[in-house]
Amino acid sequence: MDLFVPYPVREAYRLIEPGPTVLVSTSDGVRDNIMTNAFNMPVRHDGILAVIIGTWDSTFDTLRETRQCVIGVPGADLMRTTVQLGNCSGEDLDKWEHFGLTRVPGVSVAAPLIGECVANLECKVEDDSLVEDYSLWLLRTTAAWIKPDASPMPEFHHRGNGTFSTNGELHDLSDEMTKWKYFTD
Numbered sequence: 001m002d003l004f005v006p007y008p009v010r011e012a013y014r015l016i017e018p019g020p021t022v023l024v025s026t027s028d029g030v031r032d033n034i035m036t037n038a039f040n041m042p043v044r045h046d047g048i049l050a051v052i053i054g055t056w057d058s059t060f061d062t063l064r065e066t067r068q069c070v071i072g073v074p075g076a077d078l079m080r081t082t083v084q085l086g087n088c089s090g091e092d093l094d095k096w097e098h099f100g101l102t103r104v105p106g107v108s109v110a111a112p113l114i115g116e117c118v119a120n121l122e123c124k125v126e127d128d129s130l131v132e133d134y135s136l137w138l139l140r141t142t143a144a145w146i147k148p149d150a151s152p153m154p155e156f157h158h159r160g161n162g163t164f165s166t167n168g169e170l171h172d173l174s175d176e177m178t179k180w181k182y183f184t185d
Contacts, residue, residue: 011160013039020155021082021164023072024051026062027111032103034095034114035059036086038158040071047141048126054135058090063137067125068109071139072117075154076166081116108142118150 007015019040026033039052049071053060063069074082081099088095096103102115106122113120123139130136156166 014160019157020073021079021158022051023074023082023085023114023117024053024059024063025070025072025111025114026059026066026068028062028066029110031090031094032096032112033059033062033090034072034085034101035090036082037071043138047121047144049121049123049139049141051137051139052135053137063125064128064131066110067128068111069123069139070106070109070111070113071121071123072114073119073121073155074114074116075118075150076156077154078116079156079164106143113145118154119144119146121145 019038019042021036021038022040024035024037035053035057037051037053041050042048043050051071053063059069081101085095085099088098095101096112103112104115104120106113106120109122109124111122113122121141122143122145123141125137126140127138130138154167156164159165
């Protein structure tokens, strides 16, 4: 096959990178935690999201016990902080204090929104039947917040191997989406 060359299967995720790099906030009522997550995606148009959070993350136990979290979407200005948050464990330090992040109370969950993020999604666990086999949590968005000046969204994506890309130019084809017009209103 001259048109293509083999690509490592273990790196296939880099070709379809699932979603923006996000921050996941949890609270067990005593301690708030925050983690970096690059494996996430929308599942349905009604606010169902999926995230991979495994037993290797200190967030795992809190999410399992409380069944709620906040997904914060950091802008590109938080890229380095987001990477640094992922390099340490909430078991070792208070990441909120260490990185100077602002806790903002949510309305439907105990976990705090992240004041420095451009958007925050309050979520509750919808389905955890895939957690044991795949570390895959399905979350229902119960409230969503965006900063008024955050359009277009300046989020960034982990491309693997420590590299990131930011969103490019916005292309509006909404008037051509005739079959799915109700998604463009």
